[in-house]
Amino acid sequence: MSATYQQLKSRTLPEQRAAIRAGEYCSHTAGLGQGYLQANLAIMPEAYALDFMRFCQRNPKPCPLTGVSDTGNPMMATMGRDIDIRTDVPAYNIYRDGKLAGSAHDIRDIWQDDLVAFALGCSFTFEHAILRAGIPVWHIENDTTVPMFRSNIDTVPAGPFRGKMVVSMRAVPEDRVDAVVEISRRFPLAHGAPVYWGDPAKIGIADVANPEWGDPAPVHPGEVPVFWACGVTPQVALEAARLPLCITHKPGHMLITDVAEDAEIPVLTFT
Incomplete structure (x- = not known):
């Protein structure tokens, strides 16, 4: 069942x-x-x-x-x-x-x-704390998978493992970005603070509405796309290692x- x-x-x-x-x-x-x-x-x-x-x-x-x-x-x-x-x-x-x-x-x-x-x-670990702070998390509210993108940020190679960093995105109200940064910073085992927020093109993302993994999530007027390092990064490195x-x-x-x-x-x- x-x-x-x-x-x-x-x-x-x-x-x-x-x-x-x-x-x-x-x-x-x-x-x-x-x-x-x-x-x-x-x-x-x-x-x-x-x-x-x-x-x-x-x-x-x-x-x-x-x-x-x-x-x-x-x-x-x-x-x-x-x-x-x-x-x-x-x-x-x-x-x-x-x-x-x-x-x-x-x-x-x-x-x-x-x-x-x-x-x-x-x-996903720190999202509970974000919700407790009264900040919406769109993909949880809509039962979808967080959008993830391959960025232009290089990882540091080791042996056969290498590649670009994958990032996950959550749209955050402009006046709550600082709060979200501080909340997620308290969770170092869950990627900690974001690696970037603002114009997606600056980190190599051409279309924030077209993720490479997960489901699309809207960025409404008054919201800022915020990007965290993502645990799909090892999958990119594993592909490269063959x-x-x-x-x-x-x-x-x-x-x-x-x-x-x-x-x-x-x-x-x-x-």
């Missing part, structure tokens, strides 16, 4: 993750997991893992590393009491030789003993962890 977005929003975090694991919910996770860190995902053979960790260390804004699995072990123990990285993301993208080969809602059938999973913080196999989340479809949303370092306390 499938669950709708509104139904899932009213459930507890364990119930939300259980519905995702059971395949009852396969859509975006914006607005879910209130109070907890959401994470982007990158899974690859161990032979490439150290270079990818270097890439994350050199690019902390788009790649805030929050967790790494043991080789071959799909249980992300540092992210939650019972998180199976093969089943607990609503949708996965599968890349072979740098090309998108397909999507899936469960990757148990392609899991390998040499794979390492990386969790990277997501900007790994024989890598698996990511489908943009907008995150892992909801048990880590507190305002954590500076992922720490779990089980009682």
Whole structure:
């Protein structure tokens, strides 16, 4: 039995993750997991893992590393009491030789003993604080996926990993931009403060109404497009690296962890 977005929003975090694991919910996770860190995902053979960790260390804004699995072990123990990285993301993208080969809602059938999973913080985490401040978030209110764009901002290469930074966009009322900057700054594991706001062309975005990932979102008169570093950046780097196999989340479809949303370092306390 499938669950709708509104139904899932009213459930507890364990119930939300259980519905995702059971395949009852396969859509975006914006607005879910209130109070907890959401994470982007990158899974690859161990032979490439150290270079990818270097890439994350050199690019902390788009790649805030929050967790790494043991080789071959799909249980992300540092992210939650019972998180199976093969089943607990609503949708996965599968890349072979740098090309998108397909999507899936469960990757148990392609899991390998040499794979390492990386969790990277997501900007969905700080959206709850923005909403609590009375600032609207259009894609949550309209049940869509945040728009994401490839910018002209270079990342710092590491091994085979390189490429332009991907950014996510939210339109913010002009008189609330400073507030949004300060709110998001408090969430360093969720990309922190924006990297830019204002004219999209200045960061290489020709048409803000035509995102490369996610869904279009309007910028109304009196609003400013605000751009945050985005966890889809590693997917661009993975494409450039042309790994024989890598698996990511489908943009907008995150892992909801048990880590507190305002954590500076992922720490779990089980009682």
